[in-house]
Every structure is written in structure tokens, then in C-alpha cells.
Amino acid sequence: MLTTLATLAPLLLFFMSVAAHSHIDYLIINGLVYGGFDPTGRTANPPSVVGWSTTVEDDGFVPPSNYSTPDIVCHRNGSPAKVHAPVKAGDKIHVQWNGWPESHRGPVMSYLAPCTAADGGCASVDKTKLSWTKIDNSAPALLNYTGGLPGLWATNVLIGSNNSWLVGIPEGLETGPYVLRHELLALHYAARPDGAQNYPQCLNLWVEGRDTGGVTSNSGGSNETVLGSKGIPAVGMYKANDPGVAIDIYAKTLTTYIVPGPTVVSGAQPVPMSMQVLSLPTAAGTPVVVVSGAKTLPFVMETGAMY
Numbered sequence: 001m002l003t004t005l006a007t008l009a010p011l012l013l014f015f016m017s018v019a020a021h022s023h024i025d026y027l028i029i030n031g032l033v034y035g036g037f038d039p040t041g042r043t044a045n046p047p048s049v050v051g052w053s054t055t056v057e058d059d060g061f062v063p064p065s066n067y068s069t070p071d072i073v074c075h076r077n078g079s080p081a082k083v084h085a086p087v088k089a090g091d092k093i094h095v096q097w098n099g100w101p102e103s104h105r106g107p108v109m110s111y112l113a114p115c116t117a118a119d120g121g122c123a124s125v126d127k128t129k130l131s132w133t134k135i136d137n138s139a140p141a142l143l144n145y146t147g148g149l150p151g152l153w154a155t156n157v158l159i160g161s162n163n164s165w166l167v168g169i170p171e172g173l174e175t176g177p178y179v180l181r182h183e184l185l186a187l188h189y190a191a192r193p194d195g196a197q198n199y200p201q202c203l204n205l206w207v208e209g210r211d212t213g214g215v216t217s218n219s220g221g222s223n224e225t226v227l228g229s230k231g232i233p234a235v236g237m238y239k240a241n242d243p244g245v246a247i248d249i250y251a252k253t254l255t256t257y258i259v260p261g262p263t264v265v266s267g268a269q270p271v272p273m274s275m276q277v278l279s280l281p282t283a284a285g286t287p288v289v290v291v292s293g294a295k296t297l298p299f300v301m302e303t304g305a306m307y
């Protein structure tokens, strides 16, 4: 009986798979909302969005066969947002997805990469040169089997929080511009060749560190450091045959799940799953632009413009 169900489930999911997936609608930081990028054409993308633009009109994913292409960095044709959401080191960022299918179970991962502060921050950064450190892997990404196979996963917790995730910004960060790479990995097809689905999203942040001396990091090189740890490029970060990528979540109860990619950097402050909560914005935030000398200025909407 179990075998029959296990065989049927992926088939059912096949017919559900045409449904739209998701993207990040907005961030909330200390009650203030900052827009994400809507790739679907359903809503406008004003110049104040902090989410990187993409060509993911179908709200779809990056398959393992493209882990070695720039698509995996910030999704298909990811291109930097011009502005940054200001945040203090130690704050929590509420990341709001615009939905998530329950079938799409798997881990929730977050990374940071510093940009060159003096040159517009992350606004014109070369994504392939970004050096990422993982700050959250939603451990334990596989929670339990209370409801049977395929188990409860971090994505179930995300759905329980109205499709949102709180990302802890490490207190130890130096002041400067960073790209937040937040990613859902859906494993419902992962038993098939090239079946896992990565949904990476990039957003620009201006982090005000606890340091008082201004910007000290961020040469923009591929060997930059966050929290004293070397990051790695996103291209090649995952492999199609990683144990957390090529996996049958319907076959049997797994005893462990190994989240793919690098381990969480020491000094990271992920928000535990038991502390994932809903949040609603109280007002619109004002994003900043990074100008020469690593100063920031509020992003001012053009007079008369809607956005």
C-alpha cells in the first residue's frame, strides 16, 4: 500500500506542476516594506524595488543541469536592482513569497555576498564574481513524519507563516552593500534525473554594521570575506548528484537530510523554525542608493511619478 502511494504521488504532482510557482513579493525590515521583483508581468516593477530583475515569467525554477550556469546565481537572467534595503546587522528580515505549493517540499537557504561599496554598491555588480556565504540552511530542514511520507519540511513551516521566512542578518557584519540570496529547493521530483527545482532570488541590502569605522570590506573580488569566512561562487555550488539534490522523498522515511551547498558560516544567526512568525508591514520603507565614497542616499522618487 505504501509502495502504491509512493508510486502515485509523483504522478499526481506531475499534473499539479503546471501551476505557478513563486517569487519574492517583498521584504519587511523593522515594519517597513521593500518591494521585490515581479517577473510575471502581473504587477509593475517600480525603480524602488530591491529585488533583482529576472526573466522568470513562469515563476519557475533552475534545474540541476543548470547548476553550472549563471542562472543559478540569481535565477534566469538575474540582473541587479538599482537600490538597496537598509538593515542593521542583527536585524531580522521577513522574506515574503507570493505563495508556495505544499507539494514543493525541501529546505530554505539564505546566503550573503558583499559588493564593492564605492561603485554603486550592488547596483552593477557582476553576479558571477559574487562570493557567497550561507547564513541559514533551515536546519533541520526535514522536521518529522507526523503526517507520513514525504514528511514535514522547512517549506511546510514557510507555508505556515503565510509563505514567509525570517532571515537573521548576522551581528558581526561590516557596514556595506550585500546581496541576499534566498532560495527554496523543491524536492518533489528530485528522484528523477534533473528533477530537483531551485528557486533562487536576489535582493540588495545596505547593512549598517556594529562597527563604527564605515566600510572596510568589499573589494568585490571572488575571495571576499563575510564574518571572516571565505565565500564561494554560486556557479558550481551545487551538484546534480549531491545527496540533498538527487533524493527520493517518497521512497522511505529518511533518517537524515543533507542540505546541499556550503555549511552555515560561523557567526550566522539563523532564526529557528520554532520562531518563524508572520509579519505585516506598517509603512513603506525608503530604499537607498550607494554613492561614491560608500555613502548612502535615500532613493527619491521622481516628482510626479507614481513610484
Ligand SMILES: *[C@@H]1O[C@H](CO)[C@@H](O)[C@H](O)[C@H]1NC(C)=O
Residues within 6 Å of the ligand: 061, 062, 063, 065, 066, 069, 071
Ligand atoms: C539552462 O541554461 C541554458 C543556457 O543558459 C538555457 O538556454 C536553458 O533554457 C536553461 N534551461 C532551463 C530548464 O532553465
Ligand SMILES: *[C@@H]1O[C@H](CO)[C@@H](O)[C@H](O)[C@H]1NC(C)=O
Residues within 6 Å of the ligand: 025, 096, 097, 098, 099, 162, 163, 278, 279, 280
Ligand atoms: C500573506 O502574504 C500576502 C502576500 O503573498 C500578503 O498580501 C498578506 O497580507 C499576508 N497576510 C498575512 C496575514 O501575513
Ligand SMILES: *[C@@H]1O[C@H](CO)[C@@H](O)[C@H](O)[C@H]1NC(C)=O
Residues within 6 Å of the ligand: 143, 144, 145, 146, 152, 156, 157
Ligand atoms: C512536526 O513538525 C510540525 C511542523 O513544524 C510540528 O508542528 C510538530 O510539532 C512536529 N512534531 C514532532 C513530534 O516533532
Ligand SMILES: *[C@@H]1O[C@H](CO)[C@@H](O)[C@H](O)[C@H]1NC(C)=O
Residues within 6 Å of the ligand: 221, 223
Ligand atoms: C584574493 O585572491 C587573489 C588571487 O587569488 C590574491 O592576490 C589576493 O591577495 C586575495 N585577496 C584577499 C583579500 O584575500
Ligand SMILES: [Cu+2]
Residues within 6 Å of the ligand: 017, 019, 020, 021, 101, 104
Ligand atoms: Cu512548481
